[in-house]
Amino acid sequence: MLASPAAAPDCIEEVLSLLDQYKNYPGAASLAPLLAFSGGDRAEWRRALLSQPEGIDFYEVREKYCLLASYFDIPASALETELNYMRRTLESDCFD
8 A cells, every 4th residue: 555545534434344355355246335425525536546547557557566575575577577578568459
C-alpha cells in the first residue's frame, strides 16, 4: 500500500469499515457496498478516476518495480525477468 485511504471526515469511519470488510472477506458480497457507497467526495473521486488514461505506462510501472526491488533486495536478474515478461504481455494483442 502506498497511501492510506482518504475520505471526507464525515464518512471516513464508514469507508474504512467497508474496506476492512472487503479485505477480510474479499468477494462480490463485500465489494458491492464499496461500489455503491456515495458519501463524501465520491463524485469527485469518480471524475478523477474516469479522467485517467486507459493504457498502462510500462516505464512508470518499471520505475515503481525498481523501487520495490531495491527496498526488498530482489536480485536484478529476477526483476529483469519479471519486467521483460510484463513488457511482452503488455505489447501483445492478448488484451485487445
